[in-house]
Amino acid sequence: MSSCRVITQHLPNTDLTIALAGNPNVGKSSLFNRLTGAHAETANYPGKTVALNFGVTRFDGKRIGIVDLPGTYALGALSEDQQVARQAVLENPPDAIIALADATNLERNLYLVLQYLDLGLPLVVAVNLMDEATRAGITIDIARLAGDLRVPVVPTIATRGKGVAELIDAAIGRGVQGKEVQLGVPAQNTPKYDSEIEAAIDALARVIKTAPAERPYNLTPRALAILLLEEDAELTRAVAAMPGGTTMRARARELSAAIEARVGEPLSLHLPRARHDLAREIACRATSQCAEREPLSVRLWRWSIQPLTGIPLLVGMLVALFAFLFWAGGTMAEAFAGFWEAFVSPPIQAIVALIFGESIAGKIALWGFDAGIEAALEIGIPYVLTFYALLALLEDSGYMNSIAFLVDALMKRLGLHGRAVIMLLAGAGCNVPAIMGTRVLTTRRERIIASTLVVLTPCSARTAVIAGGAALFAGWQAGAGILLITLGLIIATGVGLNRLMPGRSDDLVMEMFPFRVPTPSVVARKTWFRFREFILTALPIVLIGSFVMGALYETGTIWIFNAPLAPIVEGWLGLPAIAGLTLIFATLRKELALQFLLTLALVQYGSGADNLLSFMTPQQIFVYALVNTLYIPCLATFAVLRKELGTRTAIGIAVFTILLAVIVGGIARYALG
Amino acid sequence: MFPLAFQSNPPWDETAEMILLALARAEENAVPLTRDDLARELNASLAPHLQSLISQALVSVDAGTLALTPAGRARARVLLRRHRVVERHLTDVLGLDWSRAHEQADRLEHTVSAEEEATLAAQLGDPATCPHGNPIPDAPADSARARETPLTACAAATRVIIARISRETPEALRHLATLGLLPEVQVEVENIAPFGGPVMVRLGRAHYALGRDLAARIWIKEDQNPKSQLTFNSVGNLGLGF
Numbered sequence: 001m002s003s004c005r006v007i008t009q010h011l012p013n014t015d016l017t018i019a020l021a022g023n024p025n026v027g028k029s030s031l032f033n034r035l036t037g038a039h040a041e042t043a044n045y046p047g048k049t050v051a052l053n054f055g056v057t058r059f060d061g062k063r064i065g066i067v068d069l070p071g072t073y074a075l076g077a078l079s080e081d082q083q084v085a086r087q088a089v090l091e092n093p094p095d096a097i098i099a100l101a102d103a104t105n106l107e108r109n110l111y112l113v114l115q116y117l118d119l120g121l122p123l124v125v126a127v128n129l130m131d132e133a134t135r136a137g138i139t140i141d142i143a144r145l146a147g148d149l150r151v152p153v154v155p156t157i158a159t160r161g162k163g164v165a166e167l168i169d170a171a172i173g174r175g176v177q178g179k180e181v182q183l184g185v186p187a188q189n190t191p192k193y194d195s196e197i198e199a200a201i202d203a204l205a206r207v208i209k210t211a212p213a214e215r216p217y218n219l220t221p222r223a224l225a226i227l228l229l230e231e232d233a234e235l236t237r238a239v240a241a242m243p244g245g246t247t248m249r250a251r252a253r254e255l256s257a258a259i260e261a262r263v264g265e266p267l268s269l270h271l272p273r274a275r276h277d278l279a280r281e282i283a284c285r286a287t288s289q290c291a292e293r294e295p296l297s298v299r300l301w302r303w304s305i306q307p308l309t310g311i312p313l314l315v316g317m318l319v320a321l322f323a324f325l326f327w328a329g330g331t332m333a334e335a336f337a338g339f340w341e342a343f344v345s346p347p348i349q350a351i352v353a354l355i356f357g358e359s360i361a362g363k364i365a366l367w368g369f370d371a372g373i374e375a376a377l378e379i380g381i382p383y384v385l386t387f388y389a390l391l392a393l394l395e396d397s398g399y400m401n402s403i404a405f406l407v408d409a410l411m412k413r414l415g416l417h418g419r420a421v422i423m424l425l426a427g428a429g430c431n432v433p434a435i436m437g438t439r440v441l442t443t444r445r446e447r448i449i450a451s452t453l454v455v456l457t458p459c460s461a462r463t464a465v466i467a468g469g470a471a472l473f474a475g476w477q478a479g480a481g482i483l484l485i486t487l488g489l490i491i492a493t494g495v496g497l498n499r500l501m502p503g504r505s506d507d508l509v510m511e512m513f514p515f516r517v518p519t520p521s522v523v524a525r526k527t528w529f530r531f532r533e534f535i536l537t538a539l540p541i542v543l544i545g546s547f548v549m550g551a552l553y554e555t556g557t558i559w560i561f562n563a564p565l566a567p568i569v570e571g572w573l574g575l576p577a578i579a580g581l582t583l584i585f586a587t588l589r590k591e592l593a594l595q596f597l598l599t600l601a602l603v604q605y606g607s608g609a610d611n612l613l614s615f616m617t618p619q620q621i622f623v624y625a626l627v628n629t630l631y632i633p634c635l636a637t638f639a640v641l642r643k644e645l646g647t648r649t650a651i652g653i654a655v656f657t658i659l660l661a662v663i664v665g666g667i668a669r670y671a672l673g
Numbered sequence: 674m675f676p677l678a679f680q681s682n683p684p685w686d687e688t689a690e691m692i693l694l695a696l697a698r699a700e701e702n703a704v705p706l707t708r709d710d711l712a713r714e715l716n717a718s719l720a721p722h723l724q725s726l727i728s729q730a731l732v733s734v735d736a737g738t739l740a741l742t743p744a745g746r747a748r749a750r751v752l753l754r755r756h757r758v759v760e761r762h763l764t765d766v767l768g769l770d771w772s773r774a775h776e777q778a779d780r781l782e783h784t785v786s787a788e789e790e791a792t793l794a795a796q797l798g799d800p801a802t803c804p805h806g807n808p809i810p811d812a813p814a815d816s817a818r819a820r821e822t823p824l825t826a827c828a829a830a831t832r833v834i835i836a837r838i839s840r841e842t843p844e845a846l847r848h849l850a851t852l853g854l855l856p857e858v859q860v861e862v863e864n865i866a867p868f869g870g871p872v873m874v875r876l877g878r879a880h881y882a883l884g885r886d887l888a889a890r891i892w893i894k895e896d897q898n899p900k901s902q903l904t905f906n907s908v909g910n911l912g913l914g915f
Contacts, residue, residue, distance in 0.1 A: 074851035078844060105878040108853065231847075265856070268843070272850040280877070307867050405882045409870035417884055418871065507884030508871050509849070 010043060010054040011065030018064055018171050019089050021116065022100035023109050024071035025398070025513055027128045029053075031100065031158040032068040033521040035168070042529050050084040059168050067094060073108070073511075074272075075115045077233040079442070089121060090217040095175030098167060100126045103133035103140055103155070106287055110279035111272075113149065114191050118275075120220045124171045125153045126163070132516075137293045145286035150189035159519050190222060193274040200255040200267065201225045207251045211244035228252040231268040301514040304402040314406055317399075318425075325386055325429065329460060332382035340374045360554045367550025368543050375589045376535065376542045376636075379430060383460040385531050387429030391422070392526040396518035401510060408508050414494025415449045415501070416441075417508040423450050424490075427457035431637040433534050435644055444645075446505050449497045451641060452653050455633060456490045456660075458483070461591035462629045469594050470625035474618035482626050485668075489630070489660065537643070538636040545588045545635045558584075568662060574669045576615060578604050579624055586628060587635050593628050619672040623665050630661035687783045688722045690752055691715050696732065696741050697749035701807070705738045750810040755790050756782045757803035757810075762793045764804040764890075765839055774804055802826065804889055820895065824872055824888040827862045833893040834859050852881065859896060 011017060022028045032040070036055025043052060053068035069088055070081035077083055089097060099116055101109035106127070116123050127140055146153040152170040156163035192198060204225035208215065215224055216238040227235040229252055239245040256267040263270055303309040348370045356362030394400045400422055408418030420441060427434035434454040438447045458466065471479030498505075552558040561584060562577050569580030578600040586593035597612070605615055612621055632638055632654040641650035695714055699706040712719055723739075726732040731745030741749055759778040763769040769777060785793075794800070794812075801812045802822055821836045835858050838846060849855070853876050863880065864873040872888040874881055883891070 076847075076851065078848050078851070107877045108879045111851070111853070231843075233844075268847055269850050269855060272847070273855050276853045276855070305864055305866075305873065401882070405866060405871055405873065408882070408884060409866060409868040412869065412884070412886075418882075507887035508882055509852070509884070509887065510871075510882045512873055512880040512882050 010041065011056065011067070013063065014056060014065035015062040016064045016096075016172060016175050017067065017094040018168070018175070019067045019069055019094040019097045020100065021069045021085060021089075021097055021112065022071060022128075023073055023102065023112060024511065025516075026071070026100045026102045026109065027158040028068060028071055028100050029522045029525070030519045031098075031126070031128070031156070031164065032066060033519070033525060034158060034161055034164060035066050040525075050081045052084070052088060057168070059165075059172070062172070064168070064172070072112070074112055075119070076230075077235075083234065086119075090119070090219070093121070096122045096124055096171040098124050098126055098171050100128045100156075100158075103127045103129045104136055104138060106140065106145075107280050107283035110149075110283055111275055114275050114279055117149070117151070117189060117191050118226050119223045120190060122174045123151045124167065124174050125149060125151055126156045126158075126167050127153060128156045128158050130155045130162075131157045131160075135293070135295045137290045139288050141286045141288070145282065148282045148285060191275075191278055193271070193278065196259060196262070197267070197271060197274055200229060200259060203255055204229060204248070204252055207248055211242070211248065213242040213244060216242075225252075226271070229256060229267045230271050231256075231266075295514075297516065298514040301398065301402065304399065304515075305405050305512070307406065310402065310406050314403060321390060321425075322428065325383065325390065325460070329382040329386050332386070333378055336378050336381060337374070340378070345370055345374070363554045364547060364550040367553075368546040372543045372546030372588075373539070375546070375592070376539045379461060379589070379591075380531070380535055380538065384430045384433060384534050385527065387426065388433065388527040388530045389523065391426060392523040392530075393518055395422075396516070396523055396526075398513050398515050401512050404508070404510060405512065412505075413498065414453065414491065415498030415505050416446055416453075416494070417506060419508065419510060420446065420450050423454055424457055427454035427459060428463075429460055430534070431455060431457065431459050431633050432538055432640050433530055435637065435640045436530075436533065436537075438644065442506050443503065445501050445503045448645060448649060448653075449494060449501065449505075451645060452497060452656070453490050453494055455637060455641070455653055455657055456486065456493060456630065458486055458629050459590070459633060461589060462633065464591040465593050465628050466625050468591075469612070470622055473612050474621045478618065478622045478625070482622070482629055485626065485664065486629055489664065493660075537640055541636045541639045542588060549585055549588055553585075572662065572666045572669075573623055573627065575620055575624055576601075579616075579620075583628060583631065587632070587638075590628060590634055597624075619669070622672065623669050626668055627661045627665040630664060631658045686722065688715070688717055688719065689726055690783060691717075691779070692719065692722060692726060693731065693741070693745060693749040694752050694756060696739060697746070697753045700741060700746070707737050708739065711739065752782070754810045754812075755785055757807060758790055758794050758797070758800075759785060760803045761797050761800050761809075765797060765800075821892040822894075824862065824874070824883070824891040824893050825865070825885060827865070827872075827893060829862055829865055832859060832861045832896050834896050836892045836894040839890045839892060853877065853879070854881070854891070860893075
């Protein structure tokens with residue numbers, strides 16, 4: 001089995017490595033941030049879309065590497081994040097694993113803890129969210145829990161740093177102890193299930209022990225036996241390839257069949273059931289609850305998912321969100337443009353003039369280094385950054401799950417489940433991060449449908465053209481009309497794709513959890529990492545595109561596209577020929593379509609063409625803004641589509657939107673007379 | 674099983690069957706149905722078919738509202754049973770989407786013979802309800818599955834036991850198992866979103882939202898001991914094994 005050194009590669013020169021594991025929403029990120037501060041990096045696990053966070057902390061004079069594993073409910077081969085969580089600790093065993101458990105729901109959280117113990121890994125359990133447990137009237141008997149699990153257990157409130165020092169201390173102790181334990185000797189604290197299951201595990205472990213080959217990941221015979229009996233896809237495959245593997249698999253099937261004949265379900269379901277039962281027993285023994293209290297956050301959460309209160313709340317929330325985004329974004333964009341023109345643009349222009357003089361090359365360089373970089377940042381900082389911050393707040397408060405719950409029925413008709421609504425919302429800010437966000441969808445079918453709908457969603461740049469072009473010159477009804485037509489087309493496209501594309505989309509299976517106050521450091525980190533990814537993807541494309549467009553424009557080559565575009569632009573859409581050229585330019589930045597139009601109009605018609613209405617009718621402006629809204633948004637979006645879905649699909653989506661824009665634009669022209 | 678006279682009596686056809694089915698459903702839901710409602714629902718011109726049904730004394734008209742006669746009701750029950758058995762076959766055996774089963778069954782039911790229907794029902798273990806949770810007329814009351822209903826047919830705030838999860842791949846079943854969603858497990862239905870939205874259940878202290886299609890495949894039975902607690906129940910000497 002190939003071993004990848006992802007952890008050592010990201011955490012060199014450390015005395016000790018500790019991995020953080022746990023269910024989603026147990027405060028793992030808060031603990032990670034508290035331990036590592038700002039000095040952390042995120043990297044995708046090789047060949048996977050799931051990311052791991054790496055950081056270093058100092059404790060007692062030791063440099064400790066911290067790996068933040070993906071939050072999962074279980075370990076296994078069932079989903080990519082579960083695979084990564086397991087592979088990361090098996091391929092590169094950390095000195096200790098801190099498993100965080102939610103004090104308000106020990107029963108469900110201990111399932112994962114028991115799975116780690118089944119694997120024979122050195123564990124320390126942190127019972128986190130102790131403050132929330134207290135509010136709900138729950139007390140946890142830590143000593144009893146530690147006694148039952150036979151591992152150190154530390155109560156923590158990660159958001160406030162309570163118990164964190166004790167936790168790290170315990171983990172270091174565990175790590176030192178772990179190193180002394182001889183490899184291959186089964187750990188003492190593996191959970192024991194009922195006698196029937198234990199007999200099956202022992203029988204299979206005996207077969208495994210006699211096998212001549214090295215076991216995958218150097219697993220103990222017991223751990224491997226459990227995984228084979230649970231029909232774990234990855235380990236079953238790995239065992240098939242080793243000498244003696246066929247005997248092991250045959251024995252596993254035989255043992256599973258014998259139990260199935262008695263209990264009526266295969267071991268792959270019976271063992272998880274037994275693990276849940278054990279988790280429940282341990283949780284019950286350690287938990288006591290006085291009168292069940294429902295804190296305000298829980299009551300608020302219940303209102304947010306009742307349709308009668310939840311839907312008005314959702315509508316109000318979205319209106320507030322976008323109003324804030326456009327208001328704050330618009331103000332910041334204006335301020336940024338002013339700042340750029342006053343302080344950044346002049347030195348760039350001076351440097352370019354120094355190198356290239358007044359030549360065409362100099363003008364082309366300015367297209368890229370001045371206007372290009374400004375363009376990426378002017379959309380990026382005000383709109384994308386603000387949007388990401390708001391999105392992180394929605395996610396970390398738990399409200400995103402309420403939204404997904406309410407809109408699942410609608411999204412289902414578009415071939416997606418409720419959680420995909422988040423991408424469409426993100427797309428209204430900027431399509432690039434929204435398409436990156438489709439990674440969380442499990443099937444390719446869902447990713448293609450979601451990406452296509454995101455591409456049709458008017459981002460802030462396109463909304464600027466609708467507002468500043470159509471609404472300004474042709475009346476607000478024109479602007480509202482374009483938005484309504486677009487919304488209709490998004491729904492029609494979703495319904496159509498859902499019917500046409502083979503296969504079916506996954507059903508929603510989502511944990512719902514009451515509202516929680518987001519941790520500022522976690523929100524800031526999330527926002528920053530997403531923003532960085534946006535800049536790294538968008539900036540090079542915008543820069544290169546700007547040079548190419550600059551060269552086409554400054555050398556006059558652009559005008560040769562006029563003739564081939566004329567039949568569509570003049571003949572079918574009824575627009576001036578130069579409008580077609582600006583649609584090419586607008587693939588750099590959609591909001592510049594208007595500006596390009598005015599610039600080219602001045603060249604074509606001479607001065608006096610600085611008002612759109614002097615050479616276009618309101619109907620033409622409507623058609624122009626509509627077409628601009630619908631066709632493939634921009635080069636950066638295309639680049640990210642290509643990266644996420646492959647060249648063919650990206651071209652397919654681009655061609656679809658161009659055809660859609662031309663057809664709908666033409667229909668609009670004839671409908672308006 | 675049903676009178677041959679219907680088949681040989683022209684003009685007998687699919688539209689007439691659809692009319693009887695629509696009336697049977699309206700009766701089930703206690704909704705009055707007028708000629709216009711019916712024309713809208715079936716999206717077809719009905720006059721000759723309806724006239725024929727009235728002249729055969731299967732349908733009666735009272736002040737514009739249509740109703741089934743006892744003979745018509747008996748005939749409609751046979752059709753309704755066939756439609757719902759076919760739906761179950763489509764979802765449980767052929768794996769068709771729950772939401773599409775209805776329209777597909779509309780198309781197929783007219784060609785299924787009484788013998789085929791009986792075989793299908795037997796193969797499915799004589800189900801008591803269609804995939805949408807509506808009762809199948811004349812289902813044997815004593816069959817083990819007769820008391821099972823899909824999670825979607827539950828009222829909110831009821832405590833139930835999962836009986837089985839139908840037509841899931843082994844991977845999906847194992848995924849649900851890791852969350853604790855297994856047969857014989859007690860859950861509380863907390864919230865059913867309107868317009869075909871998800872169902873929220875509580876399992877222990879965890880809340881899960883389950884898409885409607887998935888929820889329709891989770892069959893539940895009544896909790897025999899509804900007072901029992903979901904967690905922290907009677908923890909005595911459990912003798913933990915480690």
